[in-house]
Every structure is written in structure tokens, then in C-alpha cells.
Amino acid sequence: MRRLPVYILVDTSGSMRGEPIESVRVGLNDMLAMLRQDPYALETVWISVITFAREVRQLVPLTALDKLQMPRIEVAESGPTFTGQSLELLCQCYDKEVVTGSATQKGDWMPLLFLLTDGKPSDVQLYDKQVERVKSRAFGCIVACAAGPKAKVDPLRLLTMNVYSLDTLSGTSFKQFFSWVSTAIGQGGKSVGVRGGTDLPAPPAEVNIVV
Amino acid sequence: MDWLKSILREKEDEVSDSRLEAFLKSIFIPKWNEFMEKEKEEIEKRVNAKELAVPNATKGKEYEAVLLSDCEGIAILKLEGLEQTGLSVQKSDTELRIQGVPNKAGTFPLTLRYKISAGESSFRSRIFELRIDPNPRDLWKDRPVPSDTQYSKADTECVYVKSGTSELEDGTPRKNMVAASKRGRSHAHDGKPRDDHYVVQYSKESEWYIMAVADGAGSAKFSREGSRIACETVKAYCEDALMRSEELEKNIACYSEDIKDKVREKVVGDGIYDILVKAALEANRAIEVEAQKQSRGVREYATTLLLAICKRFDFGWFVATFWVGDGAICLYDANAPTAQLLGVPDEGEYAGQTRFLTSPDIFSQDSFDAASVYKRLRIKIVEDFTALFLMTDGVSDPMFGTAAHLEDPSKWDALWENLIRNEENPINLENQNETTAEQLLKWLDFWSEGNHDDRTIAILS
Numbered sequence: 084m085r086r087l088p089v090y091i092l093v094d095t096s097g098s099m100r101g102e103p104i105e106s107v108r109v110g111l112n113d114m115l116a117m118l119r120q121d122p123y124a125l126e127t128v129w130i131s132v133i134t135f136a137r138e139v140r141q142l143v144p145l146t147a148l149d150k151l152q153m154p155r156i157e158v159a160e161s162g163p164t165f166t167g168q169s170l171e172l173l174c175q176c177y178d179k180e181v182v183t184g185s186a187t188q189k190g191d192w193m194p195l196l197f198l199l200t201d202g203k204p205s206d207v208q209l210y211d212k213q214v215e216r217v218k219s220r221a222f223g224c225i226v227a228c229a230a231g232p233k234a235k236v237d238p239l240r241l242l243t244m245n246v247y248s249l250d251t252l253s254g255t256s257f258k259q260f261f262s263w264v265s266t267a268i269g270q271g272g273k274s275v276g277v278r279g280g281t282d283l284p285a286p287p288a289e290v291n292i293v294v
Numbered sequence: 295m296d297w298l299k300s301i302l303r304e305k306e307d308e309v310s311d312s313r314l315e316a317f318l319k320s321i322f323i324p325k326w327n328e329f330m331e332k333e334k335e336e337i338e339k340r341v342n343a344k345e346l347a348v349p350n351a352t353k354g355k356e357y358e359a360v361l362l363s364d365c366e367g368i369a370i371l372k373l374e375g376l377e378q379t380g381l382s383v384q385k386s387d388t389e390l391r392i393q394g395v396p397n398k399a400g401t402f403p404l405t406l407r408y409k410i411s412a413g414e415s416s417f418r419s420r421i422f423e424l425r426i427d428p429n430p431r432d433l434w435k436d437r438p439v440p441s442d443t444q445y446s447k448a449d450t451e452c453v454y455v456k457s458g459t460s461e462l463e464d465g466t467p468r469k470n471m472v473a474a475s476k477r478g479r480s481h482a483h484d485g486k487p488r489d490d491h492y493v494v495q496y497s498k499e500s501e502w503y504i505m506a507v508a509d510g511a512g513s514a515k516f517s518r519e520g521s522r523i524a525c526e527t528v529k530a531y532c533e534d535a536l537m538r539s540e541e542l543e544k545n546i547a548c549y550s551e552d553i554k555d556k557v558r559e560k561v562v563g564d565g566i567y568d569i570l571v572k573a574a575l576e577a578n579r580a581i582e583v584e585a586q587k588q589s590r591g592v593r594e595y596a597t598t599l600l601l602a603i604c605k606r607f608d609f610g611w612f613v614a615t616f617w618v619g620d621g622a623i624c625l626y627d628a629n630a631p632t633a634q635l636l637g638v639p640d641e642g643e644y645a646g647q648t649r650f651l652t653s654p655d656i657f658s659q660d661s662f663d664a665a666s667v668y669k670r671l672r673i674k675i676v677e678d679f680t681a682l683f684l685m686t687d688g689v690s691d692p693m694f695g696t697a698a699h700l701e702d703p704s705k706w707d708a709l710w711e712n713l714i715r716n717e718e719n720p721i722n723l724e725n726q727n728e729t730t731a732e733q734l735l736k737w738l739d740f741w742s743e744g745n746h747d748d749r750t751i752a753i754l755s
Contacts (some may be wrong), residue, residue: 183643186696193644
């Protein structure tokens with residue numbers, strides 16, 4: 084069965100406490116609800132969620148969309164944002180979970196990666212190293228979201244050209260962003276570019292592409 | 295009770311029954327209450343365990359879930375909330391199970407109400423949530439392609455090509471061709487056109503069969519035209535070249551006398567290279583010309599190409615093929631049984647990765663790696679065969695899944711059975727006629743979860 088693995092990395096550092104993380108929770112659930120109305124997604128999308136603050140964990144291992152029951156994302160009290168570690172964990176999960184094709188097994192579609200942060204990596208050295216490791220793995224597309232005024236875009240640009248910024252950490256912003264992510268995922272298995280990447284749909288008004 | 299009385303008489307002279315009863319009650323009832331409190335706590339903990347969850351269901355799909363695997367100690371137990379769903383509760387001594395086939399989608403709150411001892415004044419409860427997802431089969435839509443789309447192509451197509459009306463001179467029945475192509479559910483859902491194409495042709499003068507299928511790349515905006523140009527160009531080129539192929543046919547006859555002879559093999563190989571590779575090159579050029587005319591990149595017309603030519607000689611059948619991309623070309627013999635894959639599918643580590651006729655590493659400008667292109671050719675001589683199949687990956691993926699299965703004759707047997715002895719719609723491939731093409735087209739509508747690409751198949755049998 085051809086699966087489309089989707090990895091979502093969410094910043095759960097203290098600054099996300101309150102409205103921001105609640106908006107992320109709602110946005111994610113809305114995104115999942117939208118995807119469940121798409122027959123192609125229902126048959127092929129598998130989702131994994133990794134949260135990062137001081138502690139980095141794979142909150143949801145790669146799970147089929149129809150089996151997925153999203154647990155509540157919790158936020159840290161305060162402390163650093165170990166984005167680098169989250170990328171390290173991502174690589175581990177990727178190597179363990181993504182199936183590459185062989186004579187005897189059908190490979191997955193190239194996975195999609197979405198990373199959401201409202202700040203910058205506290206573990207800069209590790210981050211720089213892990214960015215290279217992530218980029219050396221095949222992804223259909225990598226999208227980074229710099230949410231809010233304190234989010235730093237430059238580190239995200241090291242990871243991908245597709246960096247989008249949300250001006251505010253409000254419910255509307257996140258809602259639009261996740262709705263767009265849902266569309267991007269919906270196209271993910273179907274329009275494999277001749278060179279192998281996924282063509283991204285145009286982002287909505289609230290979401291600005293970083294040039 | 296008497297033994298207890300006798301023990302106590304060591305302390306007291308007279309122990310009445312009522313005093314004894316009062317004594318026992320004073321000891322055991324508090325202890326019993328303590329014991330039951332603990333039991334109830336434990337049962338409540340069991341019922342309220344965080345891990346207890348109702349797995350998701352899918353509308354129309356058989357569902358079975360054990361909600362509570364240990365009901366022991368619970369006097370009254372009921373589950374409310376399933377009334378509208380088509381699911382039912384099954385209670386046994388040990389477990390509480392939900393089963394059935396859900397008849398609607400949505401989120402349904404379920405309330406588990408229970409009493410640990412029957413005498414409790416009110417019900418304890420816990421709320422669960424049951425999510426019933428829509429069935430993907432219900433969600434697929436069929437949207438037409440906008441009428442102003444450039445390079446329009448019909449959503450479905452099929453054809454039956456007879457090679458002649460009477461039997462062959464020696465009495466053996468003729469082989470005929472049938473082909474069908476259908477827009478996949480994925481494109482239908484998005485209102486996008488079919489990207490696949492086929493050609494099947496029999497030339498009465500030269501007596502050669504020419505067959506080709508092509509699969510336009512998913513993200514290439516005009517790949518439907520790419521696949522059409524590729525098929526039509528190779529058909530025209532081969533038809534023409536095979537009118538003047540006496541030399542080649544002499545070499546083929548010579549080769550048939552000793553197929554182990556590498557020299558004779560090379561001569562035929564080179565002759566086939568001259569026709570098939572040139573045809574493919576012509577197709578590539580034709581696509582370039584169209585792309586240039588429209589000021590677009592060749593990439594936007596990317597397509598795979600599977601090409602086969604075939605002729606019956608005195609000694610048997612000669613087949614030659616050229617293959618770029620995924621899908622399959624197979625020479626199948628139900629009697630042997632053998633399934634000879636006439637080439638190697640181009641596949642990457644990840645789904646959707648393949649090579650295209652227009653990929654720079656196949657034919658780049660006018661200089662290409664002749665050796666690697668040569669390797670995409672195959673020639674075969676057989677006494678007879680059941681069917682020559684050409685198909686795009688929209689058919690080979692659901693039918694075979696992996697490259698290993700493509701090499702497995704038993705899987706081709708299964709496909710053959712699926713076609714000619716199909717329960718709903720058997721297809722008359724052993725004795726093709728006018729209805730065979732429509733039957734084949736109808737067959738292409740089969741359901742295979744996750745496999746919704748355009749489907750094209752051409753069969754010489």
C-alpha cells in the first residue's frame with residue numbers, strides 16, 4: 084500500500100502557553116477533520132507528531148489517518164527550545180518508519196515535513212548539524228512556519244526555501260495555516276514532480292512567504 | 295457456628311445466638327464495607343483507565359472493538375449512544391464489546407453507565423467518544439474536465455482490432471488486439487483529464503502488430519498530450535519502417551534457426567534498435583517541437599513509453615519491445631506456464647519515481663548513451679503464446695504491487711483468470727470480438743484501495 088507519511092513538528096515551549104497552543108490544537112484537529120473528508124488522504128496519509136521544548140518526544144508515532152486519535156498537546160512550563168533535538172528525533176523516526184521501495188516492497192511516497200515554531204533554536208550547534216541530516220533525506224516538501232513576532236526566520240531558511248510567517252499567534256492565523264497545510268498534504272501523493280518534489284499550492288492571505 | 299460458641303465459652307459461660315450474631319456483625323460488616331470500598335475503587339479505576347478508548351470506525355466497514363475486557367464485579371452495565379449508528383453492544387460475563395457495520399459517519403458520545411453492586415442508589419458513568427470516519431468509497435467524486443482545456447482527451451477509450459476475417463492459412467486462429475484506457479478516480483475527483491494513452495495497430499500489408507501504451511507524468515501539466523504524441527509518433531514511424539523490413543525479417547528467420555547464436559542475435563538486435571529506438575527518438579523530438587511551439591519546457595509533457603511490435607512467422611512468433619518508465623510488458627503463456635517480462639520497470643525508492651521518455655538521461659539532445667538505451671530493448675521468439683500484455687502502472691500496481699510479483703508467473707495466471715473468468719464481467723480474450731473492448735473497459739473500473747491512477751491495458755491474444 085502506498086502511504087504518504089507526514090511529519091509535523093510543533094514547538095511546545097513556554098511561550099506557546101495559552102492562546103497559541105490552544106490555536107495549534109484546534110488548527111491541527113481542523114486539519115485532520117478536513118483530511119478525513121478527502122478520499123485519497125483517508126486511504127494514504129499517515130501522520131506523526133513530534134513536540135519539542137526542553138523535552139523532545141514523538142507524541143504520535145506514524146499512524147494511519149483513520150486510526151489516529153490525536154492526544155492533547157501539552158506545553159512546557161518554561162525553558163529552552165530544542166529544535167535541533169527535534170530534527171534529530173525526526174531523522175531517527177524517519178529511518179525507522181518510512182518504507183523505501185525494493186523488488187519485494189512498494190515504497191512510500193516521499194514524506195512531507197511541517198515544522199512550526201514561535202522562537203528560535205536554543206541548541207544552535209546541534210540544529211545546524213541536524214538540518215544537514217534532514218536535508219540529506221528524501222522529502223516531498225519541507226515547510227517551516229515562523230509563528231509570531233519573536234520567531235526567527237533565518238534558522239528556518241537553512242532547512243527549507245518554503246518558510247512562511249504568521250504575523251500573530253492568533254486562532255485565525257493558525258486556522259488558515261493548517262487549512263493550507265491540509266491542501267498541501269492532499270496534493271502530496273498525487274502530483275509528484277518530474278524531479279520528485281511536490282508542487283505546493285499558493286498560501287492564503289494570512290500567511291506570508293518569506294523571501 | 296457451634297465450634298465458635300465452644301471457643302467463646304472458654305471466656306463466657308453463656309453465649310446466645312443473638313449475641314454471637316451481633317458480635318460477628320460488628321467484626322465482619324466494617325471489614326466487608328472496607329473490602330467493598332477497595333473493590334469499588336479498583337473497579338472505578340479500571341473503568342476510568344486512561345488507556346481505555348474506543349477505536350475509530352469507518353462507515354460501511356465491519357467493526358469490532360472490546361471496550362472493557364474485564365467486567366467482573368460489575369453488577370449492572372450498559373452503554374448508551376449507539377442507537378443511531380448501526381452498531382450494537384455485546385455483553386458477556388467477561389467483556390463488553392461493540393460490533394456491527396456503522397451506517398453513518400460522525401462523532402458520537404457514548405456513555406458507559408454502571409453500578410458495581412446492584413443496590414447502589416445511582417449509576418456511575420464514563421463518557422467516551424466514537425468517531426466514525428466516512429468511507430473513502432463514498433467520497434470519490436466524478437467531475438468533468440473543464441471544456442476549455444487545451445489538448446482535450448476523452449475520459450475513457452477502448453478499441454478492438456481484428457487482424458483479418460478468416461483463419462490463417464495453416465488453420466490456426468488469428469490473434470487480435472483489444473485495448474482500453476480509463477481516467478483514474480484521482481483525476482476524476484479533481485476534474486483533471488486522463489494522462490494515459492494507447493495505440494494498437496495491425497498492418498495488413500506487412501502483417502506486423504504494433505502496440506504502445508504511455509503514462510503522462512502526474513505533475514506535468516500537459517503530459518496528456520505528451521503521451522498522445524509519443525504513441526501516435528511511434529505508431530506512424532514503426533508502421534512505415536516495417537513496410538520496408540525484408541532484410542530484418544530475413545535476419546529474424548535466420549536467428550530463429552539458432553537462437554543461441556550471439557552473432558545472429560546481435561544482427562537482429564541492431565535491426566530492432568534501428569526501428570524501435572529511432573521511433574522513440576522521433577517521439578521525443580515530436581514532443582520537443584510541440585513544447586517549443588507553445589514556449590513551454592519539455593518537462594511539462596513528460597511521459598513514459600512502452601512499445602512492442604510482433605509478427606507471426608513460419609517458425610512461430612517474434613516479439614520486440616522498448617520500455618521507458620513504469621508499468622509492464624509481458625509475454626504470457628498459460629500453458630507453459632511462463633510470464634516473460636520484456637524489460638525492467640524504472641522505479642525509484644519512493645512511490646511515483648520513474649523515468650520518462652523526455653528525461654534527460656534517456657535521450658538528451660542528439661547525443662545519448664546508446665549502450666544504455668540498447669538495454670531497454672528485448673527480442674523474443676516463441677512458438678506460441680496466450681497473450682502479450684502492455685499496461686501502465688495504474689493497472690500493474692494494483693494487480694502486482696511489486697517488481698518481484700511482476701516476475702512471478704503465478705501472478706500473471708491470477709490476472710488472466712481475473713480477466714477471462716471474472717465473476718461479474720468475464721472478458722472474452724480467448725476469442726476476441728466486438729464486445730471484448732467494452733468488457734475490458736468495464737473491468738478497468740475495479741476497486742483497489744489507494745490505487746486510483748489512470749488505467750490503460752492493451753492485449754494481443
